[in-house]
Amino acid sequence: MSPFPPEAPTPGKSGRASLVGAGPGDPELLTVKALRRIESADVLLYDKLVDPRILDLAPAHARRIDVGKRCGRHEMSQAAINRLIVAHARAGSHVVRLKGGDPMVFGRAGEELEALAAAGVPAEVVPGITVxxxxxxxxxxxxxxxxxxxxxxxxxxxxxxxxxxxxxxxxxxxxxxxxxxxxxxxxxxxxxxxxxxxxxxxxxxxxxxxxxxxxxxxxxxxxxxxxxxxxxxxxxxxxxxxxxxxxxxxxxxxxxxxxxxxxxxxxxxxxxx
Missing domain, CATH: 3.30.950.10 (Tetrapyrrole methylase, C-terminal domain)
Structure with missing residues (x-):
């Protein structure tokens, strides 16, 4: 199954992206804002280091996509991840890009923000506790x-x-x-x-x-x-x-x-x- 959405956007629905820090591992260390964004996700793009218990906090309907990012093991290139975030947001989804630790500390969130800005997709960063x-x-x-x-x-x-x-x-x-x-x-x-x-x-x-x-x-x-x-x-x-x-x-x-x-x-x- 392709990780990309159908090409036609959802009529009347505006998408957005949240780059969310999942913290160091323990779900108890999620911020309240991170939890709220995860609970409202339509699409969850997550790294391998994110604890499965955190993924379970997303709604049952949310599509969960493993983008495979871990030191030395990248199953999907950063450019492909950027395209994926943009595509799902343009299709009308609330996309949560879930990263271990803090998105802005060795998380390449800056590159994702640049791609989202270039595509005209509203985006926010939700900090996480760095390890x-x-x-x-x-x-x-x-x-x-x-x-x-x-x-x-x-x-x-x-x-x-x-x-x-x-x-x-x-x-x-x-x-x-x-x-x-x-x-x-x-x-x-x-x-x-x-x-x-x-x-x-x-x-x-x-x-x-x-x-x-x-x-x-x-x-x-x-x-x-x-x-x-x-x-x-x-x-x-x-x-x-x-x-x-x-x-x-x-x-x-x-x-x-x-x-x-x-x-x-x-x-x-x-x-x-």
Missing amino acids: ACAAAASMGMPLTQRGYSRSLHLITGHACQDGGADEALPAHDWNALAACDGTIAIYMGSRTLGQVTQRLLAAGLSPGTPAIAIENATLATERRLPGTVADIAAVVADAAVTGPTLVLVGRVVALRRRDAVESAMTEVRSRAA
């Missing part, structure tokens, strides 16, 4: 704190051609990152983590700088893999991670709650479930 914030919160760890971190840097660990072919590492300013005296959040970097950490070390970051990898943040399958910038790549490789993984680097990592406080946080979450 760096959610993962830190799940550990009781601040991303910034006086005396530990004065800045937060969100970077991607890979550059990827549309269609999934990996390129070289992105052209980050490694010297600036190593000297930032802040927290570095590495998105989509589990496969290139060794290269990323080597660049940071070569730029002067102390080998003993705390680091932690979080796989499947906020889900029941969440794993936390602590280390230092010198060994975190080996720790992640030894753990054979398969789920989406974020890596946090910086002195604030040492502030995460690992004892009774963390146990209490886990208990609160389980009681609220």
